[in-house]
Amino acid sequence: MKHAPRLAALVLGIHLGLASAFAHSATDPVPRTDKGWVDRQASFNAKVASMGSKAQLLFIGDSITQGWEGEGKEVWARHYAHRNAINLGIGGDRTQHVLWRLDNGNLDGLKPKAAVVMIGTNNSNGEDNTPEQIVDGVRAIVAKLRTKLPETQVLLVAIFPRSENFGAQRGKLAQINQALRRVADDKSVFWADFGHKFLNDDGTMPRELMPDYLHLSKKGYQIWADSIEAQVARMLGDQPVQASAGAAAGADVSGEWVLTIPGPDDRPVDIPMTLKQEGGRLGGKVARGADKFLEIVDGKVHGDALSWTMRRDRPDGSTMVYSMSGRLVDGKIDGKTETTMDGNPVTRGWTARRK
Numbered sequence: 001m002k003h004a005p006r007l008a009a010l011v012l013g014i015h016l017g018l019a020s021a022f023a024h025s026a027t028d029p030v031p032r033t034d035k036g037w038v039d040r041q042a043s044f045n046a047k048v049a050s051m052g053s054k055a056q057l058l059f060i061g062d063s064i065t066q067g068w069e070g071e072g073k074e075v076w077a078r079h080y081a082h083r084n085a086i087n088l089g090i091g092g093d094r095t096q097h098v099l100w101r102l103d104n105g106n107l108d109g110l111k112p113k114a115a116v117v118m119i120g121t122n123n124s125n126g127e128d129n130t131p132e133q134i135v136d137g138v139r140a141i142v143a144k145l146r147t148k149l150p151e152t153q154v155l156l157v158a159i160f161p162r163s164e165n166f167g168a169q170r171g172k173l174a175q176i177n178q179a180l181r182r183v184a185d186d187k188s189v190f191w192a193d194f195g196h197k198f199l200n201d202d203g204t205m206p207r208e209l210m211p212d213y214l215h216l217s218k219k220g221y222q223i224w225a226d227s228i229e230a231q232v233a234r235m236l237g238d239q240p241v242q243a244s245a246g247a248a249a250g251a252d253v254s255g256e257w258v259l260t261i262p263g264p265d266d267r268p269v270d271i272p273m274t275l276k277q278e279g280g281r282l283g284g285k286v287a288r289g290a291d292k293f294l295e296i297v298d299g300k301v302h303g304d305a306l307s308w309t310m311r312r313d314r315p316d317g318s319t320m321v322y323s324m325s326g327r328l329v330d331g332k333i334d335g336k337t338e339t340t341m342d343g344n345p346v347t348r349g350w351t352a353r354r355k
Helices: 004-022 035-054 063-069 073-079 095-103 131-148 169-185 218-235
Strands: 055-061 087-088 114-118 153-157 190-192 257-264 268-278 279-287 293-302 305-313 319-330 332-341 343-354
Touching: 035 087, 055 063, 055 095, 063 073, 063 087, 073 218, 095 131, 114 131, 114 218, 131 153, 131 169, 153 218, 169 190, 190 218, 218 343, 279 305, 319 343
Parallel strands: 055 087, 055 114, 114 153, 153 190
Antiparallel strands: 257 268, 257 343, 268 279, 279 293, 293 305, 305 319, 319 332, 332 343
């Protein structure tokens, strides 16, 4: 038996070797030591202690989640304040930091109905973590939430795209999201992926939604809120907050557009169009020749639906009235025009895209 200690040491070494082979930074819970982080973590624990079981909704993440207190504060007030929501986002956090926070006060005494999780973009910088490791980290967070808050439903949000153009990091995030989709079981964990709403048709990212191509603007937060509203309401068992009196996902349609409509020979004709939105009212003009235009009157915006009227004087002294209606879908407007020509009703379809 004199070999027993040596054998035990060998077995222990094998176990430690296997553990180190599978462990990595994305799943190793660690705190940060910078004062801003320590102070915010402490403020979370104080708020959690004060709200206790009254808290119904959690948002867990990094600076993009923390931004609900900045650019997203008006949207938060409208969608989440009345739901006793708590923002548990800290700028710069990675999966390992969130894992530590969940074990160190951020969940103590809480019994929320739902938790919205979006984390991982900071792990994707450079060679910090592989896609597989980031997926492991996010899975570990979801598993910890399910263990600590078994009655809480989790809405896992796909990591948002980042950078102005296509690139390796955006591709890395897309691979991660493909795997994260598998975490949802549609029973206690649900999936939301609306990253495409932050991109133009050509794949570029508009600065009006992400000014630094990472963090959201007010419009970006409205997209987030509107995109998950139905799921959040279902998990909380309350009434959905109605979409803001703007275009789809809260976007303001004000700006320069190109309206495309069939011409007399049914070939598409591009026409410059200017839209000016003020709340639920819509104004503007549609070009008619080099220096003429038709004024938009009686314009209205309700959710993603738009409507207005235009009048054109004809050489014979009569006036043609155009009733325009459309719907904003993924940054483009699909619509129809109804008018009467020589006593006959005429309907034409049209589309519009931003210049």
